[in-house]
Amino acid sequence: MAGRIPQSFIDELLNRTDIVEVIDTRVPLKKxxxxxxxxxxFHNEKTPSFTVSQVKQFYHCFGCGEHGTAITFLMAYEHxxxxxxxxxxxxxxxxxxxxxxxxxxxxxxxxxxYALLDRVSAYYQAQLREHPQAGRAIAYLKNRGLSGDVAAxxxxxxxxxxxENLAAALGRDSKVQQQLLELGLTIKRDDGxxxxxxxxxxxxxxxxxxxxxxxxxxxxxLDDGTPKYLNSxxxxxxxxxxxxxGLFEARKAVRNLERILVVEGYMDVVALAxxxxxxxVATLGTATTHEHLESLFRTVxxxxxxxxxxxxxxxxxxxxxxxxxxxLRDGREARxxxxxxxxxxxxxxxxxxxxxxxxxxxxxxxxxxxxxxxLSSQVDISSIDGRxxxxxxxxxxxxxxxxxxxxxxxxxxxxxxxxxxxxxVAGPEVALPAGPDPGPSIKSSPARRAGQKSPVRQAIExxxxxxxxxxxxxxxxxxxxxxxxxxxxxxxxxxxxQQQPEINTAVLLExxxxxEDGRYLSKLACWRPPLxxxxxxxxxxxxxxxxxxxxxxxxxxxxxxEHKQRALSNAEKxxxxxxxxxxxxxxxx
Numbered sequence: 358m359a360g361r362i363p364q365s366f367i368d369e370l371l372n373r374t375d376i377v378e379v380i381d382t383r384v385p386l387k388k389x390x391x392x393x394x395x396x397x398x399f400h401n402e403k404t405p406s407f408t409v410s411q412v413k414q415f416y417h418c419f420g421c422g423e424h425g426t427a428i429t430f431l432m433a434y435e436h437x438x439x440x441x442x443x444x445x446x447x448x449x450x451x452x453x454x455x456x457x458x459x460x461x462x463x464x465x466x467x468x469x470x471y472a473l474l475d476r477v478s479a480y481y482q483a484q485l486r487e488h489p490q491a492g493r494a495i496a497y498l499k500n501r502g503l504s505g506d507v508a509a510x511x512x513x514x515x516x517x518x519x520x521e522n523l524a525a526a527l528g529r530d531s532k533v534q535q536q537l538l539e540l541g542l543t544i545k546r547d548d549g550x551x552x553x554x555x556x557x558x559x560x561x562x563x564x565x566x567x568x569x570x571x572x573x574x575x576x577x578x579l580d581d582g583t584p585k586y587l588n589s590x591x592x593x594x595x596x597x598x599x600x601x602x603g604l605f606e607a608r609k610a611v612r613n614l615e616r617i618l619v620v621e622g623y624m625d626v627v628a629l630a631x632x633x634x635x636x637x638v639a640t641l642g643t644a645t646t647h648e649h650l651e652s653l654f655r656t657v658x659x660x661x662x663x664x665x666x667x668x669x670x671x672x673x674x675x676x677x678x679x680x681x682x683x684x685l686r687d688g689r690e691a692r693x694x695x696x697x698x699x700x701x702x703x704x705x706x707x708x709x710x711x712x713x714x715x716x717x718x719x720x721x722x723x724x725x726x727x728x729x730x731x732l733s734s735q736v737d738i739s740s741i742d743g744r745x746x747x748x749x750x751x752x753x754x755x756x757x758x759x760x761x762x763x764x765x766x767x768x769x770x771x772x773x774x775x776x777x778x779x780x781x782v783a784g785p786e787v788a789l790p791a792g793p794d795p796g797p798s799i800k801s802s803p804a805r806r807a808g809q810k811s812p813v814r815q816a817i818e819x820x821x822x823x824x825x826x827x828x829x830x831x832x833x834x835x836x837x838x839x840x841x842x843x844x845x846x847x848x849x850x851x852x853x854x855q856q857q858p859e860i861n862t863a864v865l866l867e868x869x870x871x872x873e874d875g876r877y878l879s880k881l882a883c884w885r886p887p888l889x890x891x892x893x894x895x896x897x898x899x900x901x902x903x904x905x906x907x908x909x910x911x912x913x914x915x916x917x918x919e920h921k922q923r924a925l926s927n928a929e930k931x932x933x934x935x936x937x938x939x940x941x942x943x944x945x946x
Contacts, residue, residue, distance in 0.1 A: 361456065371428070371863050380427075383434060386409060413821075470594050480527070481516055481563070485515035491517070515560060540593075559579070562576070564602050567608070569609075573600075600641060602640075615658065617661070618694075619638055628706065636657075647684065660689075671695070678693070692721035752783070821862055821878065822884060
């Protein structure tokens with residue numbers, strides 16, 4: 358499998374997919390007029406506000422705002438990656454997923470690595486059951502309180518003592534030996550004669566990607582040897598800064614994950630699972646990265662970081678906080694759980710039990726509290742100088758937050774602590790009340806009354822509601838010269854619909870999935886016209902004409918202004934005359 362999936366295939370796939378069938382197998386739907394309804398699977402509610410449109414091939418919850426296509430639903434509900442969702446829909450439709458050559462030319466060459474890693478994992482698991490020295494490993498696991506069921510769920514194995522066990526078990530085939538080297542499972546000898554096993558006399562924890570494929574291993578010593586934990590090195594399929602131990606198992610164990618607990622090590626994840634706490638993951642010997650955080654927040658809305666309560670633990674927590682700020686959009690929440698001295702999640706859950714441990718998770722410190730407590734402790738907040746220093750420390754960190762209500766509230770809290778105004782600490786753009794943002798390409802002009810939609814936005818809403826309207830209207834002659842925000846996007850949408858007259862809303866939206874305008878188009882797709890509004894084509898044409906009229910008036914005003922400053926060129930004079938005629942003609946209609 359190499360390269361990206363062609364957009365034409367995604368279009369065909371969505372045209373063959375019925376979103377009602379996809380959702381109904383997971384969330385039972387009931388017919389309600391032209392649409393289908395259910396209680397939302399993404400938040401708790403008693404009265405159904407989750408609607409699915411068969412015509413638009415689009416779902417929307419009026420309670421929590423979740424919305425999207427069949428692809429989006431599988432990504433949100435089943436926690437699938439985009440490609441996984443495409444493969445699932447393709448399997449339902451009986452289609453093979455094609456891939457264009459280009460972006461990932463190495464992908465097909467690494468498929469044998471996954472197969473080999475699965476063989477190695479099976480070998481380690483067999484050694485835990487069969488090897489003469491496996492008793493030491495089994496005794497260690499039992500001493501840590503692990504059951505056979507949990508060990509089997511996490512596919513824990515045993516790398517026996519010895520230097521060339523993998524070569525003996527998997528054969529001397531030169532390709533296999535080369536792959537073992539590429540995966541870091543073996544290490545080339547200094548003299549160049551052969552290779553030896555990286556993992557020896559260790560308990561083996563296989564690491565899986567989001568699709569459940571084995572991509573590497575973590576090994577723990579059974580004695581006082583060093584290093585205590587040894588991870589697979591970077592390889593064609595394993596990248597420590599992107600992967601999380603236990604994420605696949607957590608998604609498999611809990612269908613509707615709401616929270617993930619980030620702990621330090623493999624044994625913490627496994628030990629918590631032994632106590633039926635199945636939502637813990639661990640980073641692989643690295644600090645929490647941007648890639649980790651995006652992966653976590655694509656899966657759940659809340660992430661709780663678990664650290665030791667000592668100075669080193671709090672420093673690690675602060676680094677995690679700083680890395681979290683740039684991805685903390687509205688709807689995402691981060692907390693911090695600090696453990697008592699000399700405790701880790703494994704020891705603490707055994708001491709206090711799962712219920713008490715989960716209560717500590719539920720009451721973990723909010724990121725905002727940790728942020729301001731930490732910075733306030735570094736200054737004398739009772740003095741003017743200290744409060745000024747607090748602003749200096751906090752402002753660049755808060756500036757990394759995405760534009761959101763949370764960002765505004767954080768600046769307001771900083772202003773409160775500093776005894777000053779939000780405008781003073783953050784600037785006027787943050788101090789303004791937060792409101793719905795229609796997106797950079799389709800915002801209303803400043804002169805428009807508050808709450809009044811621009812004709813560009815109204816036109817896009819109409820086209821997303823009923824794409825076939827594009828065939829019933831005529832683009833005004835000069836609309837392509839309009840410089841108003843969103844006009845170029847509007848024209849793109851109309852042209853795409855005219856090229857594919859049978860296109861539905863879902864197919865339309867997927868064309869902009871990876872574009873910055875994509876999420877704003879998805880929001881606009883939630884719009885529905887009043888029940889008595891049946892003149893949709895006339896409304897669309899009216900909005901197109903209004904866009905052209907505004908363009909003409911703006912251009913006339915510009916040339917009028919320029920004429921007061923300088924002499925217009927002959928071309929500008931001709932344009933001015935033509936614009937006046939167009940403006941007069943437009944007023945006659």
